[in-house]
Amino acid sequence: MPITLEINGSEIVAEAGLTILDVAQRSGIHIPTLCHVNGKNSDVPCGLCVVEVAGQEKFSRSCMTVAIDGMQITTDSKELTQHRQDRLAVISSTHFGDCKAPCNLTCPGQLNVQGYIAHVAKGEYAEAVRLIMERNPFPFSVGRVCPRFCETRCRRLLVDEPVSINHLKRFVADWCMANHVDLKIKREKLTGKRIAVIGGGPGGLTGAYYLAQKGHNVTIFEANPKLGGMLRYGIPDYKIPRHVLDYETNLIMRMGISVRLNQKWGVDFNLQDLKDQGYDATLLATGAGVDQKLDVPGCHLPRVHHAAQYLRDIAVGTKHEFGQTAAVVGGNNIAMECARSLLRQGVANVTVIFHRAQEEMPANQRVIREATKEGIQFILMASPVQVSDDNGKMKLDLVRMRLGEPNERGTRHPEAIPNSSTSITVDTVVSSLGQMACDGSFQGGELENGLAISPKNTIKASPRDFLTSVNGVYAVGDCVSGTRTVIQTVVSARKAANNIHSFVTGEAKDPADDRFNFTRGKSFEKVSMSNFDGIAIKLREKMPTRPPEIAVQDFDEVKLGFSEQMAKNEADRCLSCGCTAFDRCDLKKLDIDLKVNINKTGMGLKPVYVKDESHPVISVDLNKCVYCMRCVHSCDYDALELTQKGIDKNFMATGISLKFKDNCVNCGNCVDHCSTGALNKKTSIVPLNYEKMQEIRSTCPYCGAGCQLLLKVKGDTLMEVSSEDHLAPNYGALCVKGRFAHNFVQSKERLTKPLVRRHGQLVETTWENAFNVIAKNFFDIKSMYGADAIAGFSCARASNEENYLMQKFMRTAIGTNNIDHCARL
């Protein structure tokens, strides 16, 4: 007899004898639960599945309460939510681990750093590049010039030294270039929307790349004869060689982006023109290429250069006479590159002049060290006051500086020391005092006039959606922020692309990554050193670098890149902080859904359990275990023993222990059912954070049982295999082969080209030639000995379609019934 009951006001007819949870699940009504699986609950129940039953004073656990005819049930209320939040807070309070690795959290681009390092460790270099390019289309350039925010937070620092993350990024990019890898990155369906991007530097190219990927028709308008922007015209060859940058920009353009070169905004076209031509939106990414001028008497003398212009002259090959000595005024990254370039142009002595101490220079300290090694000298705490001609040389008068009294915010600004003047005499002065987007305004027309400009001569754009004061016109990168790092520009452009996509299509924006995060310690001080027990010191690989005295003689690249072995060694140093169960963790999902603030309510602070790697395919980290017992209850073989020593006052298990019994068949079903990252597949070391993964149904290629598989695919890599509980013939069950033995797909030993025997050796050949050789030999044998002198073995591991075609080929094209396969073998 079916029963009728009411859930959340809706009448539901159900089979008698089911629990409320079963009835709700079958009716598509969501009741949160952490421990319920296969009709069983934890010995220490999660207590999340509680509901209100009319007439009952207390909440009822829906997994335990049998639904009765006429019941009135509420699954959601303020009180229930409060109860669930409280319970989740308790469960979360002992969960110890990092959701995301600190490197990932620190990267302005939120790159899945741990993920691409893991790909390197597995030798999946192309997949590493694809993962990087999901968030940063400039792995070559950023891999060479990034200041490496990530490495400052690398936990390996607490053991020895941080992982050389950025060198790995560069390695995989260079490897793909050297091996002519076609990354085969997919583009979505065309939308018919047209988007103009002004500026073909890192910001413009990034915006164009992600917009084109979304299927939009994108055109870049670039003022220069080549793409690359600051990467080409502002960063010298010895940091990013031209052929590398060409390769990188070509790679980006292959997404299907149009470009119009030598088109200067405000001269050759204006914003109104773009509107008239039917562009649905415009992205401004013109960078900050206008030099802040040195404003002292004599600054107009011919041998006073300005940084951006100077670097551009190098890039386009404009020659100047620089003499033997030069001074560079300014302490930013560009100043360092100017100084180093001057050395390479034959200037013997280059001095950087800066008005504060070295530690306070805006340039990256690593870049300053590199410059110092090459022989750059520094006059610190000094500022130019005048330039004058001194018999064909330049006399630079300086005033010495000191730090003034702290202002109301505690900052000490430098001030001139009275009567402290000094001077140096040089052949050339290069001033690098910063760059602006424009000189007060943009020219071109009505719309340009309406473009709001900040006092710092940058474009005003909303930090939230990158929209400027002109509707449909967005702006990103240095033209908004002033000079920043490439990765910061890339991030803003990627986010702007997301906003523009939403603007032109009306679709919702891709959600930003949730900031929810369990952490083993936000700062180094908070991280317990017991995390690193047993980790041996292994120092980082040193980047092979040309000796400075040789390097300064030309513009060839200074850093030579990791070898494959170095990359592998370095990748193996990664401590894999982030959770590889990130994409499947139910605890995190419930915490987020129910808005539990673990930063307030607490999480585990230090490891209680030692990680157990003794199982051949499963690693166990009980610090993440919430004792839901889903591993035990999902095991078809009763091969797990999960125990606890006691239950504390919060109703949480303590002293947990997990053992795999001798009858474990290594099928891994428990891992797929684990509610957190306590159980992990050893083969799955690439965490998937908020990146999209495809799930594709297939059939196991091993035995005749024909188990249905769910292939989890990212880019061009089979990441993981699981199964679906509701599908015949295996209903979720798999053996160790079905779940784990799929590395052969990506094996380096795979045949990738046809081979033909020449002088006794098998050598690579083209398909065309291979087919010709086969056809000729089969024809010859046929004409000499008849068709029955040829026999074919088909394949019981291949598909029906292929077996059908193989026998059809043998019976028609060859003309024999000599076709068989291993059915009898």
Add this chain to the structure above:
Amino acid sequence: MTNSIADTKFTDLFLMIGSNPDTSHPTIGLRIHQAVERGAKLIVVDPRKTRLATDADEWVRIQPGTDVAFLNGLMHIIIKEELWDKKFVAERTEDFDDVVKLVEKYTPEYVEEITTIPAEQLYTVARMYAAEGRHAIFHGMGITHYVTGTDRVKSIANLAMLCGKMGVEGGGCNPLRGQNNVQGACDMGALFNTLPGYAGLEGSDMFERYEKAWKTKLPRRPGKPATEVWENIFNGSIRGLYIFGEDPAVADPNIAHVQSGLEKCDFVVVQDLFLTETAKYADVVLPGASFAEKDGTFTNTERRVQRIRKAVNPPGEARPDWQIFRDLSNKMGYELRYESAEDVFEEIRSLLPQYKGISYARLEEVGLQWPVPTEDHPGTSVLHTESFTRGKGLFIPEEYIPPVEPTDAEYPMYFTTGRDLARYNFSSMTGKTAEIAEISPEAFAEVNPVDAERLGIKELDWLKLTSRRGTVKLRANITDRSQVGTIFTTYNHLDALVNFLTLDALDRLSRSPEYKLCAIKVEVV
């Protein structure tokens, strides 16, 4: 399988013979264990003490190679005790008398002599199987990999028909097919004696239908089975070989013979994922695509046609194999026009009655079990419910024939093989996952403690096993899983190629070799 894997939920009694699904078909083994837990009875006929054997109500430790005698012995008792299903035999079968006549001499005492199975156990097993209920027979390569393989399969069918266990949910005769798509490869006519859909080469309507559909005259001369190719290379009648996805240089019996055949053959093409041992003998090697890199269908052991789907690109210039056949055929002047694997499937279903109602669209969610005669047919989970394919079920009784290579003074031990759970065939695929190697690092020669004592073998001693054909070195694992007088090993490790030992004598009908039994001598080295 006449029945389905899911039928195990209804089965009252399992008779497992020559099959160890715990390692060969693990997810099916799981369902059998679950059925036993729920209370189903289990009879295991196996010389080895497998996990199923230890869980069995009756474990019949048979002498390897004597299954026909055992099966005839059961039928002898069942007939003598009048336990057979008279209604089923009368209505659904013919030539029952032939069975009665033949099994007459297989008295329990006679059978005990051959099989070493105690007569009382024969009575118990016969009565259990013949009793009322849904009783399923499962068998594997332990039945078929003998020169008498077809005799055994027929004897199994005789037993099931005799007791009326066919055509019912939870019953039937259920061969567990080895490879993922061995069923499909047979269905597709990758066989020397039948066209797709098991159409014969003699003057059938189907033959003409294929000639019409393929727009060419087809050869009627029967072809050579794979197992006979090698001798035909040696006698000069086969000169060219096209080997797709198989590795006979390690997988066939008596591989020393196979390897010299490959060496001798004038022109060899190998199409595979890896440079296999066989590919090393090839003149041309073509890189194919793995299951994750192409679209298509596999047909599993329960006749379920299921999809594979392209998930990633093949590496480098490797191509989906269906494209290779198409392009090579075009190159050789027989034009094939397929744009997709689905185009090929559409042609298959237009020709094969069993596949007629199956389309890719219907396979989207879950596979279908053939025969599927129409597009609204739900598929067939149990065969022969109303009648057999030929109408009445024909009893074909067979006499017991002893193994080809009995033990003797020089080769005093029997040698048999089976699968390792974590590995598949010769590990060309499973071997690429490091964790698999950790689970199963090597193959061991399993020696019964009695033999070990007698031969002075200690645990992990290196043993040299020698048959009339070759030698293999393995370390010893002393265990009562192996029967006295028999050494067992798994055949999945490339560094222990047991097929140097195995016997290439062939079944007279199926041309399957006697993989499962040969005589060897054992030395400690």
